[in-house]
Amino acid sequence: MTGFEHRQSAHCESGVMSSLLTHHGLPTTEPMAFGLGAALAFAYVPFIKLSGMPLIGYRMPPRHIIRGLSKRLAIRMKTQTFRDADAGMATLDRLLDEGRVVGLQTSVYWLPYFPETMRFHFNAHNLIVYGREGGEYLVSDPVFEEPVRCDAAALKKARFAKGALAARGLLYYPTQVPATFDxxxxxxxxxxxxxxxxxxxxxxxxxxxxxxxxxxxxxxxxxxxxxxxxxxxxxxxxxxxxxxxxxxxxxxxxxxxxxxxxxxxxxxxxxxxxxxxxxxxxxxxxxxxxxxxxxxxxxxxxxxxxxxxxxxxxxxxxxxxxxxxxxxxx
Amino acid sequence: MREDEVPQDADNSTYGGSRKLLYAQSGDGNFVGVKSAGWDVEAEATRMALELLERQCEQSWDRATRGVSAPLEYYMAYRRMDVALLAQTAGMARWRVRRHLRPRVFAKLPQRILARYAQALELPVEQLRTLPEAPLT
Structure with a gap:
């Protein structure tokens, strides 16, 4: 395994990015990732509905932090979405076998380690997979205190859930991270x-x-x-x-x-x-x-x-x- | 919010026993991550949403028991979905899903259509045809 260290965060996308960058030798706190990703926002979007209610965003849409950070810190990120769920899982497995730590966008609902009270159909969750063990994925979910595990069927379902803000299996990882930046x-x-x-x-x-x-x-x-x-x-x-x-x-x-x-x-x-x-x-x-x-x-x-x-x-x-x-x- | 103002309302928490990280200000003006066991205001909003889902579940179970709607409607509610989401997940037009919620249409659905719903809802095909004794929790 890759010696990945789980850190709890307040928000999923900034947490994932701060952990990924830190893992790749550029120590970054979560607020830094959030701020340099220019993620603060407010938006009232009546035509996107979550359970029949308008979307109210207090931050920029999913992937904004990933893109903003890559641009401002000159990080190269590889991002990939999939039409075919099996291909998406196979790519994840291959990357993990190469020893990579991979960020994923998923639905919250299908992740079995979420408590029942938090399982809503919300598709813009982010987490890190840092390994596989005995048919289960080792997951660093930034909003949890400790690392968790997830079986393949559930992870596949979560990655390829449909609906508003669907992830389409999105995975991402840095390919080049600078040692410092201005x-x-x-x-x-x-x-x-x-x-x-x-x-x-x-x-x-x-x-x-x-x-x-x-x-x-x-x-x-x-x-x-x-x-x-x-x-x-x-x-x-x-x-x-x-x-x-x-x-x-x-x-x-x-x-x-x-x-x-x-x-x-x-x-x-x-x-x-x-x-x-x-x-x-x-x-x-x-x-x-x-x-x-x-x-x-x-x-x-x-x-x-x-x-x-x-x-x-x-x-x-x-x-x-x-x-x-x-x-x-x- | 100062460090000591971070809510710790564990009793009514909807975090399932875990804690959530928040940023708060310490005495020197710097911000630190503080774990919160829960906040009543948030918990109440979550519970209100959960109660709504539960009510939908019970109502559709009731309708299915009385034969007004198909078990499919109940399992849709059980998975916290609405017609739009189930339609997208099963790769079916909304009007078809709505039609399939009618008991007489549902009873005649071929296996392959049922299989698509079963996959969308992560339930065995056989289960889709039958209702539980009481709404599942």
Missing amino acids: LERAARGAIRANDRYMTGAPLPVIGIRGIRYLGKTIRKLAANDSRRETYLPHYLSHIVRMQEEIGTGGAGFRFMYASFLRETANTIRSDLLAEAAELLAEAGDHWRMFALTSSKMCKGRRPLDGDELARQLNVCADQEAATWRLLQRF
């Missing part, structure tokens, strides 16, 4: 790119405008008598789930990006980045407040108040806007 330059590029996603998107549903848009949608639902009683609580709990549970959620991503800013600030000695980290961490706290309020309203411990929720989302939006205004000067 952090200041990479961070500048990543922050500038990320600023565009958050403040410069041409659509009102993306970035900071998207956060306000979501608030407006909630206000409208609350004013609609036929939607208010049953649909709205489910809608709110869906937002909270997308925010807190899937991956690591909206607030979690804010803290992770803040951590990236702080780590970069420490290394290149930038007071501006350190200040931006504080601002964004505060935005994360506001998101958590919003989740708390939504949860209380769902459970009827507070009257349903669309205006109040929209107001809290606007506070999140204002705070993030302030962060990016500052980062634009970096």
Whole structure:
């Protein structure tokens, strides 16, 4: 085996990339992978449905971190998808036999080591396979504390699950990793790119405008008598789930990006980045407040108040806007 | 969020006994990874989604028992799928899946169609034809 070391992460894709790079001799923390991958985002996508509810993304779509990191750190990545599931499994086996550590995109539902309470049809999960033993795959699933195992049939099903964001067996691994890189330059590029996603998107549903848009949608639902009683609580709990549970959620991503800013600030000695980290961490706290309020309203411990929720989302939006205004000067 | 504010609501957790990593700020302003045993706010949202799935499961079991729908509808719900996802997974048009949920159509389905559903749902073909005594958990 390859002496691979499992590390727990907050989010799957950044976790997988940080582990893969570290394994290939470029020690990278998870927040670094997330930040340099320019992965922070907000998007409200009503036409992609997860269990009948609109997709609300708090980060860039799957594979964005992989692509962004490869570009900014001059990493060569090999990525491959498959039409045929058996071919996809055979390629994985061959790579493992060569001693490679391989990243995979999978569904969550079909992974047997997930607890029943976490098994939803969500296709954009990422994990690492680092070996085979007795018909089972040795899996480093970044959101778990310890390495796990998965049988071949289940892994195949998980890799080739259909539906929104289907992985089509995606596997990836670095073929060339530099020993060092220029952090200041990479961070500048990543922050500038990320600023565009958050403040410069041409659509009102993306970035900071998207956060306000979501608030407006909630206000409208609350004013609609036929939607208010049953649909709205489910809608709110869906937002909270997308925010807190899937991956690591909206607030979690804010803290992770803040951590990236702080780590970069420490290394290149930038007071501006350190200040931006504080601002964004505060935005994360506001998101958590919003989740708390939504949860209380769902459970009827507070009257349903669309205006109040929209107001809290606007506070999140204002705070993030302030962060990016500052980062634009970096 | 400061290190000591990371929620540790283990009692109501939906993490199945494991812990989740979060980033929080320590006293010196740096961020550290902290393991969280659960957060009630998140757990409640998860449970609400799970309850919805469970209710769908029970309702479709009930409908299948009364002969209003085919066992297929129940097993679809059991696998937490909707018509769109089952259709994609089985490689079948949605309208066909919807049609196959009718008991009389379902009863006449040829083996090869049933096999496609069985594969999509990871269940033996024989099981698809019969309902369990009570909704499986």
